[in-house]
Amino acid sequence: MNIKTDKCNSVLVIEDNQSDFFLLEDFLIEKYHNIKITHSDDFQGAADFLTCNTFALVLLDLHLPDLSGLELIKKVLHHSSKTPVIILTGYSDINLAQKSLKLGVFDFLVKDEINPTLLHKSIEFALSRRSYIEQIEQEIHNYERLFNFSPQPTWLLDLNSLRIINANFSATSHYGYSLAKFKKMSFLDLHPKCEKEIVEKKMKANVKDKRNYDYTHVLQDGEHIDVKIYCGEVKKISQGDVIIVQTNDITETLKYIETIELQNEKLKSIAWTQSHEVRAPLAKILGIIDLINYQNETDPETQFLLEQLKASSCDLDQMIKKIVNKI
Template sequence: MKKDLKYEEPITVLVVENNDGDFVLVEDYLFEKFKSIEVKRSQDFKETASTIEKNKSSLSVILLDLHLHDGSGLELIKKVLTAANDIPILILTGYSDVSIAQLSLQLGVYDFLVKDELNPNLLYKSIDFAINRRQFICQIESERLNYENLFNFSPQPMWLLDHDNFKILNANYSAIKNYGYSLKEYQDMSFMTLHPKEEQEHVSKWLSDDTHTAKNDNFIHLLKDGTQIKVDVHSEEVKSASNEKMTIVQSNDITETLNHIETIEIQNNSLREIAWTQSHVVRAPLSRILGIIDLIETHKDNIEDLSFWLNELKNSSNEMDTIVKEIVNKSQNFNLTNQDE
């Protein structure tokens, strides 16, 4: 018999059965096919609800008979489903209850087993499938929550759009905080509302372009209070759980960056102007001064010429002084502007 034991992981099974003979049979099947198993039993719904509440974290699966003295049929199934939350439920039923058991699948029951056809292998396979399916569903739910958190808690504003009409389906916390719209307001508007009218046609074509999965471009966004900001926008096509096409959009406010670049360009122009002044305007009076000095040295015996050239030397020196003062003034203005930035 040990050769037939297949399931190695420890599990806990709650058998909801008020018939002693049926319970003993199911219990034997469970011990035959599961190596490490704890079997709990309840005989009515009240006891079942209490057992579930006390063992929610440890219960692996619930085997539910459809006929208890305090409940039966679909009503019993609904109450146990509510109490069990995400614990897998397998129905143990007779032939007369098959139609009800089939309906129970639509409510969230994992499987139903006809008692007269029950055997160790069938019970094992159904429980094994239910446990694996629950783990898979939990994994998917965990991944969904992770993606939801990545979306909601991203520091960059993000929106989820209908792929066809660009209606906003969802917006993250950053988009709500930075743009001023509530989630309800977002869900009542199109993404185009965030763009000035002259941009909307271009944005629509840009979002509709399916030649590339991911793309980015620079646009203007309008905040709720009317403020315009310059943004770098990224978009990518995604699919929902039902395989519907959607578009996820992320914006990055680059207003300060562009303003900083503009300031740098203005400063560079000022620097180029100062450099040009130094290399051209200053050279003119400097050349005259050097020339006058040379003439004085050449004609130092001619007093009349010396007086004239000294006067020219004074004029050129004053001219150069004025130019130097202008350069110093421009440099100081440049430094003050740079400090303000």
């Protein structure tokens, strides 16, 4: 039983041989439900169709009246954009097949070997591959958006040379270098000379070591900033091993911490003054009061005043202790 599908709903067949076209038309109708087949017998007509219409697939004969071979393939691929192209030829040419596949053709079929099942399998493979490529392209696009719109300066570096492969918008705006300038630089160029050797060792160490470190970066205008660096390894076959590096400008944070530390030192100084310099004369006053009470018999009124003076001094001593404890 022959089951038809709707996966391939529109095909452009570029074929100058009417007999071959009719045969392909029968094969397609046999396998696909409600398929729309458009026919062109030369390149110029096909180019016009591709400019004005969208097709799920292109079947291309390699020898047309106005163009043939690799030149024909290149021009059809240019006009077909992302539409899968399957080559149909009257003879087997391995060298040409390899070259056409490298250019972006999805399959290369010899006409004498084509039957409904073979053509159907080739089309299904091409459509599935196109869908998979689109998915990958979308994931790449999403990654690029995440990379570029991250609020933190971020770079992609070659792990071996630490050459900058890419930098996001935040890196170019914060550091003042253009993307083109960044791509001519090593990441080490952002560090002062005294840090370069240790930075290189840390960043080329194993992944567990590449967590976060505090360093100095030099901006395009020569200004120095304090940064915390985060690294992670990315496997990228086409460009070898790559690491992604993100920096966080902690200059203001360190200034804030320095201000707090200075304030703490002042508070410590105040605490020392309160606990030693202020309490010392207060302790003397209390001692004098006790001495007066011990050595002299005073009248009741004087005795009352001395007791009040002692009580007030003790209250003041307790207040100083509380202030010191709070500091």
